[in-house]
Amino acid sequence: MAMTDMTSCPVHQSFDPLAEPYLADPYPDMTAVREEVPAFYAPSIDMWVITRYDDIESAFKDPGTFSAAVGQRPVFPLTDEARAIIAGGFHASPVMSDCDPPKHTRIRRHNLKGFSARRVSVLEPKVWAKATQLVDDIRPGRVDLVPALTYPLPAYMIFTFIGFPDEDMDMLKSWCGNRIAFSWGRPSPEEQREIATNMVHYWRYCEEFVAKRAADPVDDFTSDLIRIHREDPEAISLEEITNVAYGLSFAGHETTTNFTGNAIRQLLSHREQWDALCADRSLVTAAVEETLRYDSSIIAWRRITTRPVTVGGVEIPADAKILLLLGAANRDPKYFSAPEDYDIMRGDVRAHLAFGKGIHYCIGAALARMEARIALDLLAQRAPGMRLVEDQELTFPANVSFRGPKHLLVDWP
Template sequence: MTDAMACPVNHSFDPLGDAYVADPYPILSGVREEAAAFYAPAIDMWVITRFDDIQSALMDPGTFSAAVGQRPVFPLAEEARAILKAGFHAYPVMSDCDPPRHTRIRRHNQKAFSARRIATLEPKVWAKATELVDAIEPGVVDLVSALTYPLPAYMIFTFIGFPDEDMDMLKSWCGNRIAFSWGRPTLDEQRDIASNMVNYWQYCEEFVAKRLAEPVDDFTSDLIRIHRADPESLSIPDITNVAYGLSFAGHETTTSFTGNAVRRLLVNRGQWDDLCADRSLIPKAVEEILRYDSSIPAWRRITTRAVTVGGVEIPANAKILLLLGAANRDAKHFEAPETFDVHREDSRKHLSFGQGIHYCIGAPLARMEARIALDLLAQRAPGMRLVEDQDFDFPANVSFRGPRKLLVDWPQ
């Protein structure tokens, strides 16, 4: 016998609906208060809403498998599958695989993604951010295209080792990639994205082959050296897969993260003024942005067995949506959780980078890039203001959130 409730259903919850895409947080807070877990027919997923339960799920990969993390939410059209089958050979690595494979791949990535290599990037981040800000002219500016997109894209491509002259081409192949795995793309969109994924994959294969022939001082070459020392532990296809996956994940989320940061700070003008007056607040502000308006407000898992969450029975092989954005505003863990406060002392407890074995390996780089961008903006443009009455456009998908444009009045 069990006291668990069987199959509570929320027919209204739809993270691809217009109201949720425009502002998910009232909906996230509402469902968190209503139930610890429920089934959402609109996305055919079970949804978990509260901090403690989500943290427990993240710490239990044996029950909550990562295998669905990057699979398309909805079945792909046959045409798109045929395009991928002809030339796209990626397979699960780190974010969407489980031990023991995950353990092996992550161990090698952590060696290459070392504190030393991250530290060597900081002056490069400063230099690139300064170059981008120097190019901004007074007037109305889209800060996404001017700064928050090109900075993390350039840095992750540089980190991997991709040549500067290839970056515009690579960025063009990333277009609308979020919709493919996390949204509901049209048939035409599926065909276009699938073709770009094939082009990107083949580029990564050729790039890794070049590094195998002639390693240099970059992340990919570090992985090549690990492969040469122990080919069985890290294969060339593994390295290609890592380069492909990291080059997307390493800039899209940081672009959204930094865009969310600037928007929230300028909306809360007094806190932006505080930060400009005392830039030592920036690390706290970075954590509060991650808590209050994460660029990844939800992530996916799949159950390996039946499990009870918050008194609710969830079956085996159930697709799961973990509402990180709801957890980060759980009043059980954060005082006045709906208030944005860059002075908050405990904001770093957020779950935005995950926890456990899948904790985001790029978290230090993302924090560094956001910190530097905010520091530079506070120095150069303390009088910057959001353009009034602009409509913020967010991509419709279940996992990622950030404005596609962010119009500001850049001062003289």
């Protein structure tokens, strides 16, 4: 790849994570840049890109230098119109993924209580029931598994977990569309207008929902946070709980839709591994983990430097926007043997960085793993003979971080 060395900082003119070939398959470029340099500046996105496992892990573990503050900010400037819509009715403030200590430490501590093993484990029968209902509705023939299973399952589960009522789900889903493009892609002015308007609707809904739970808590995650607030209003405010509800309904949804789609795609594309899994469904856990390494739904994540820092000999200034190439780290040969092979039997999979590391480690990891495991287990039971439609052209959302097929056609037996 063409790299220009500008004093101590390599610049990569052609690296563009929104280019069509990269969206279709980012891994050849990721491997090339990881082999070439530990870090470089990419003018296409105005970011410094970090490519190797050790340096990415170090960045995750050094929140004082690598601040999370840019976690949700649009990569590209918004139109004046979109900014005005947001300013008029969307009042989100950082609480977790885009928040630094000490505020992050306080809020995450209380969220971890809400994400207790008990609250996640009581969801397991509900995930089975919802997945079973969705699979029961699939008829033999050609089916798109995204609308049939991988989109509605995590949407239903995260909304149920937060406590949103069943009857609001279709409306909530209609407001979610394209939110990834807003902060991680390059949406057109028309798209920005629509997404910003929906974000305002969604935000108001979350405010009203939290006010309702504050008046009358029940048995759900939001009410757990309300009880913490009632005991000690300094621990977490109602506004912060609104932010958590808003943020979780995003973090817990399309990440898992994309991930489950990636897992089904990889297994069906490696037929012998799918057949082995159908013969021994205890392999599902290993298949989930290997997909997190090989084809995760978050292939890159962002930080901003608080001071100048040297990464693998490359000098990066203060206030530099950073892209951590998780997909490159998860195929770094220093940690994974035959890293370009999808192999659910590999022994070194656990080292992957798909859920991050350190203080921001994904709070929904157990839930995401459970949902994907149950979906794969059920598909292996019900449709071991299903086949990926061979001539389909998979398309992926245009953004720098989130990756999974928009549609996934299979022939259902």
